[in-house]
Amino acid sequence: MCLSDLHGSTSGMASMASAGSPPGTGSGRFPAGGHAFPHPSLTGIAQLERHEILYLLHEAEQWVEFNRQPDKHCDLLAGMTIINAFFENSTRTLLSFEIAGKRLGADVVNMHAAQSSVKKGETLLDTAITLNAMRADAIVIRHGSSGAVDLIDGKVDCPVLNAGDGSHEHPTQALLDALALRHALDERGEGAEDFTGLVVTICGDIAHSRVARSNILCLQALGASVRVCAPPALMPAGIEMMGAKPYVDFDAALDGCDVVMMLRLQAERMSGQFIPSTREYHHLYGLTQQRLRRAAPDALVMHPGPMNRGVEIDSDVADMLDRSIITRQVEMGVAVRMACVDVLTRRARQLPGWESPLGQGQWK
Amino acid sequence: MKQTRPLTLANGRLVTPDGVRDGGVRIVDGAIAALGEDVAQDGDEIVDAKGALIVPGLVDLGVFAIDKPAFHFGGITRAALMPDQSPPLDLPSRVNYIAKSGKPDLWVHPLAAATRGLGGEELGEVALMREAGARGIATGRGWIADSGVMLRVLRYAAMLDLVVVSHAEDSGLAGDAVATAGEMATRLGLPSAPAEAEALAVARDIALAEIAGARLHFRQVTTAAALDLVRGAKARGVPVTAGVTPAHFMLSDLAIGDFRTFGRLSPPLRSDDDRHAVVAAIADGTIDVVSSGHDPRGPEDKRLPFSDAEPGMAGAETLLSCTLTLVRDGVIDLPRAFDLLAGAPARLLGVEAGTIREGAEGDIALVDQEKPWVVDRRKMEATADNTPFDGQPMQSRVLGLWKGGVKVD
Numbered sequence: 001m002c003l004s005d006l007h008g009s010t011s012g013m014a015s016m017a018s019a020g021s022p023p024g025t026g027s028g029r030f031p032a033g034g035h036a037f038p039h040p041s042l043t044g045i046a047q048l049e050r051h052e053i054l055y056l057l058h059e060a061e062q063w064v065e066f067n068r069q070p071d072k073h074c075d076l077l078a079g080m081t082i083i084n085a086f087f088e089n090s091t092r093t094l095l096s097f098e099i100a101g102k103r104l105g106a107d108v109v110n111m112h113a114a115q116s117s118v119k120k121g122e123t124l125l126d127t128a129i130t131l132n133a134m135r136a137d138a139i140v141i142r143h144g145s146s147g148a149v150d151l152i153d154g155k156v157d158c159p160v161l162n163a164g165d166g167s168h169e170h171p172t173q174a175l176l177d178a179l180a181l182r183h184a185l186d187e188r189g190e191g192a193e194d195f196t197g198l199v200v201t202i203c204g205d206i207a208h209s210r211v212a213r214s215n216i217l218c219l220q221a222l223g224a225s226v227r228v229c230a231p232p233a234l235m236p237a238g239i240e241m242m243g244a245k246p247y248v249d250f251d252a253a254l255d256g257c258d259v260v261m262m263l264r265l266q267a268e269r270m271s272g273q274f275i276p277s278t279r280e281y282h283h284l285y286g287l288t289q290q291r292l293r294r295a296a297p298d299a300l301v302m303h304p305g306p307m308n309r310g311v312e313i314d315s316d317v318a319d320m321l322d323r324s325i326i327t328r329q330v331e332m333g334v335a336v337r338m339a340c341v342d343v344l345t346r347r348a349r350q351l352p353g354w355e356s357p358l359g360q361g362q363w364k
Numbered sequence: 365m366k367q368t369r370p371l372t373l374a375n376g377r378l379v380t381p382d383g384v385r386d387g388g389v390r391i392v393d394g395a396i397a398a399l400g401e402d403v404a405q406d407g408d409e410i411v412d413a414k415g416a417l418i419v420p421g422l423v424d425l426g427v428f429a430i431d432k433p434a435f436h437f438g439g440i441t442r443a444a445l446m447p448d449q450s451p452p453l454d455l456p457s458r459v460n461y462i463a464k465s466g467k468p469d470l471w472v473h474p475l476a477a478a479t480r481g482l483g484g485e486e487l488g489e490v491a492l493m494r495e496a497g498a499r500g501i502a503t504g505r506g507w508i509a510d511s512g513v514m515l516r517v518l519r520y521a522a523m524l525d526l527v528v529v530s531h532a533e534d535s536g537l538a539g540d541a542v543a544t545a546g547e548m549a550t551r552l553g554l555p556s557a558p559a560e561a562e563a564l565a566v567a568r569d570i571a572l573a574e575i576a577g578a579r580l581h582f583r584q585v586t587t588a589a590a591l592d593l594v595r596g597a598k599a600r601g602v603p604v605t606a607g608v609t610p611a612h613f614m615l616s617d618l619a620i621g622d623f624r625t626f627g628r629l630s631p632p633l634r635s636d637d638d639r640h641a642v643v644a645a646i647a648d649g650t651i652d653v654v655s656s657g658h659d660p661r662g663p664e665d666k667r668l669p670f671s672d673a674e675p676g677m678a679g680a681e682t683l684l685s686c687t688l689t690l691v692r693d694g695v696i697d698l699p700r701a702f703d704l705l706a707g708a709p710a711r712l713l714g715v716e717a718g719t720i721r722e723g724a725e726g727d728i729a730l731v732d733q734e735k736p737w738v739v740d741r742r743k744m745e746a747t748a749d750n751t752p753f754d755g756q757p758m759q760s761r762v763l764g765l766w767k768g769g770v771k772v773d
Contacts, residue, residue, distance in 0.1 A: 210553060213550075213551070237545035237550060
């Protein structure tokens with residue numbers, strides 16, 4: 001009946017989108033339209049192909065520029081509702097997603113649900129179904145249990161974005177880390193689309209870190225080799241099966257590496273004592289100026305935050321203007337999250353090339 | 365209900381401890397009266413087995429719920445119930461009540477809680493519970509961490525000649541783990557414990573059982589290292605036995621990919637190497653018992669993030685078919701399969717059942733060994749649908765079931 005109506009509304013949406021969206025999409029380097037990102041949700045890096053990761057980074061580039069203008073608002077997602085459902089305390093990730101949604105013109109609602117209060121009664125799925133019934137157009141979820149986001153994905157009608165689930169994945173963090181790294185290398189004139197040949201050392205609480213898992217997958221997909229370093233109690237079994245090379249000795253792990261990514265001790269996820277003291281941890285695994293000399297001469301320093309200065313990283317390392325890209329990571333976070341929300345809502349917005357629902361000759 | 369008229373199952377294939385042969389079985393007054401060809405007498409109710417297997421009703425050692433429709437679907441006529449009930453089976457009155465709860469067509473053999481409230485500290489009134497119908501003592505879902513308490517439990521059990529059913533997982537190592545340490549747990553970011561948590565527990569319990577002279581049964585032994593310890597203890601003559609559920613010889617921890625909580629079990633699924641070790645231990649006799657571990661769990665326990673979900677699977681309906689895959693694959697023969705499923709558990713519990721022999725209880729299942737079917741969790745008899753085998757093709761089905769010579773409908 002209303003095929004023409006559909007076409008009409010589609011082109012209307014599209015023109016609205018192109019009005020608000022900076023140019024740069026559809027370069028021809030990626031599969032056309034919705035084939036560039038054939039996933040309904042973003043639950044982890046593990047589900048993504050290399051070209052899909054590159055596509056999200058490519059999409060994020062435009063938002064980096066956009067966010068540096070004085071007028072940082074567009075109406076791409078006008079009328080859409082994004083719910084940030086955070087079942088675990090977070091400041092920076094929540095803020096980053098909130099800013100990303102608002103700059104795209106969406107109505108952003110934050111649901112703070114300390115996990116304990118949810119556990120008292122309503123199950124996670126009931127909460128998700130409630131959010132779904134409120135017609136959210138995207139739900140961003142952080143939860144303390146691995147797999148919580150996968151559980152919700154598929155039970156709701158809208159895209160789900162994983163903002164960190166237990167010790168499993170934190171895909172937008174890995175994407176923003178990749179983007180920050182790409183920009184830093186670019187400024188040095190070493191820029192390339194991916195990280196082929198780069199050696200990245202991730203040091204810290206690998207066992208409890210979702211950032212480590214997502215980064216191992218993402219960095220390797222982009223061609224880097226990854227070393228992971230942790231005391232034995234914080235090194236998960238079989239990590240080498242994920243392609244990362246495990247180290248116990250931090251000095252050996254640092255030897256000649258191009259990037260050092262430091263992780264925080266996730267005390268809230270540890271049951272029992274894993275290290276004797278933070279002082280001792282700093283002695284063995286703290287990134288000091290002296291230790292950093294073991295890395296490549298111009299090695300970059302990264303940290304997903306929040307930092308524990310004086311524990312895993314010294315202040316004078318964290319604040320090195322030419323080497324530390326920690327604040328740049330935060331900047332890129334907003335751009336990456338804007339790109340993810342934009343891409344995932346394109347089917348709902350019926351953008352040209354994104355009209356067909358998933359599942360027609362595609363896999364979910 | 366008592367058997368009122370003699371029953372003969374004719375034209376079947378009798379699976380006895382000595383082998384499989386053509387013939388039938390005649391059951392009078394609830395017990396097997398005769399075996400062989402032409403056992404029918406005038407006035408008998410005759411059932412034509414049409415070449416199907418005549419096997420003992422299964423004796424399921426260590427279930428967590430009484431779930432009659434599922435048990436009957438799976439050919440189970442007796443079930444030893446774990447004490448992990450609400451409230452736990454740690455008082456004679458509770459044991460007495462539950463022991464009668466399944467009759468007449470399902471006999472429940474309660475396992476008494478080794479410690480009060482299954483807390484692992486104070487001994488339960490085991491002797492009184494034995495008088496009330498308990499057929500063994502169990503530590504429950506958990507391990508008794510205090511070695512002193514465990515030794516006292518084993519000594520007490522030895523005095524009463526009751527088997528102690530132990531859960532073998534070192535609680536200090538296992539902690540809040542929900543998976544076996546390895547690639548899968550690491551990829552999924554799940555709390556995990558090394559597989560050796562099992563061997564540590566088995567080593568300690570065997571040592572204590574040797575001191576106490578007690579009969580010790582590990583409900584599930586699932587790792588190569590722990591199976592070696594059991595193998596060694598048996599060679600020394602220690603009265604130790606081991607069981608397993610089909611999940612641990614059918615599946616490895618690959619089955620928990622995508623956070624499938626129906627694969628969340630206790631002990632957790634292991635590596636494929638350990639799965640092969642379990643199959644080998646079934647073949648060489650180190651494993652004595654295969655049971656269902658039947659633990660139906662509804663969505664409130666299972667539709668949760670993996671580490672928040674409760675462990676357990678609804679296994680009663682698939683127990684027989686899964687075990688007979690080992691016969692199909694040549695790991696074991698038919699008599700041994702039914703010793704694992706019925707004979708050995710009956711001996712451990714001290715009940716006169718579990719084998720096709722004259723004088724034994726007339727608990728009989730008629731089984732079509734070849735009949736194909738597909739597990740469909742939407743069509744299960746169990747009170748919940750938490751099977752890790754959903755969608756899996758199976759072979760062999762129970763055609764009919766008799767408890768004490770009376771047909772189970």
